[in-house]
Amino acid sequence: MTTRKLLPAILLGAGVVSVTPVMASMGNIGTTYGVLPSDIASAQALSLFNSQVSATYYNPAYLTKDSRGELTTGLMHAEHELRGDGQVLQDSPSQQVLLGMKTDLTNLTQYEHPLYLGFMLGVEKYGDEMLSFNSQTSTEGQFFEYGRQPLFLNLGGGTQLWRGLDAGFSARITLHSEAELVASSTLAGETSYETLNVSAKPSIRPIFGLNMDFGESFCGDDRSCWMNGLEAAFSYRGYSNTNTTVDSTITIPGTVVDPGINLAITTIDSYQPNIYAAGLAYGRDRWRVGVTLEMQEWSSLEEELEGDTIKDQAVEADGDARLAFKDIVVPRIGGEFHLDDTYMITGGVAFSESPLDSTGSLEVNYLDTDKWIVGVGLTAQYTSVPILAYPVRLDLAYQYQKLESREFDLYDRRSPSYPAPYGSGEVDGEVSVFTGSITLKF
Secondary structure, three states: OOOOOOOHHHHHHHOOOOOOOOOOOOHHHHHHOOOOOHHHHHHOOOHHHOOOOHHHOOHHHHHHOOOOOOEEEEEEEEEEEEEEEEEEEEOOOOOEEEEEEEEEOOOHHHOOOEEEEEEEEEHHHOEEEEEEEEEOOOOOOOOOOOEEEOOOEEEEEEEEEEEEEEEEEEEEEEEEEEEEEEEEEEEOOOEEEEEEEEEEEEEEEEEEEEEEHHHHHOOOOOOOOOOOOEEEEEEEEEEEEEEEEEEEEEOOOOOOEEEEEEEEEEEEEEEOOEEEEEEEEOOOOOOEEEEEEEEHHHHHHHHHHOOOOHHHHHHHOOOHHOOOOOOEEEEEEEEEEEEEEEEEEEEEEEEEEEOOOOOOOOOOEEOOOEEEEEEEEEEEEEEOOOOOOEEEEEEEEEEEEEEEEEEEOOOOOOOOOOOOOOOEEEEEEEEEEEEEEEEEEE
């Protein structure tokens, strides 16, 4: 028999809602930073036109652009310095190990029609923390998008529909967990007869991509055709989140009899909205440039949070204390240049408006600002490597995100000043992302 506080026993026993500040977030690596170094380097401007395995997240149709198989592994380290009134509120890093594979399944069928499959995996804290999760209120304020990221998993494929026209479909997989705790306790918090059941089921959300190579479709063998090198792409990424439900029943003999005290918690984390992305790319032998526009439907998160027992008061509050979101459009522009047959440099810039439409959120106190994103990267592809029969690709990238200044008010119902804010301040910050990967072709 062990003495412990009831609420930590329920939450930590379930292993799904943290009561310590691990600083998980509503973001994921794909939208917040980028998946592979090539995506991070271009500020995701060229991600719709990336034939690497990260295409399963951005545009699965582009898996068809390179018929060779790939095995990719990489590491990502995102360093945060997020400030409120000059004080650092969050500096815990996000550290991901990345694994991906892409292969040609054409030979498994009786037809010669091309069919490609890929999957992408990202795990927090270099593989030690698969299910990073945090949902809490905050008196100091908490940043909306940055922090440790939960399990990132995508699986999908692509094929050619017509000459130059490719389509792809993939799934983003997150986990929805349920925990049930039944126990008897003394008034001192000493529990006995505990029963704990934890289960999880996958939540599968769709990703669809379409790509058109105008040169391949309309120019044929005419090398002088102006449409050679011109591509357009569209993708839809369905909303997803990590959802956790904790249901506990506690009885205290002689004080609280059966059916006991019931504590039910339902909360979400790492929410990704519906994202519609469209882009154009144009390239020649040694260079390529691209522009992408993303429309992110963050306004739907308000309805999701109405069922969140930890954060629902923020979207149900009145006046300036009410948490509100808006849809945003993110423009991205990037390019790549081949220095020679081995080395290529990539760069990109993007501007992301904050989806927070309010400057206050009762007790949750979310903080977020508009941000500029700049990336740069170096790729080396070695066609001849000892022992190996196929090329090897190495990628390194750095991304800098500048969070612009913005004023926020802090609200708490326990404050004597409520419904007025008990504090306010200016928030800003910087994020630096370092990443590298190695890709084996086969």
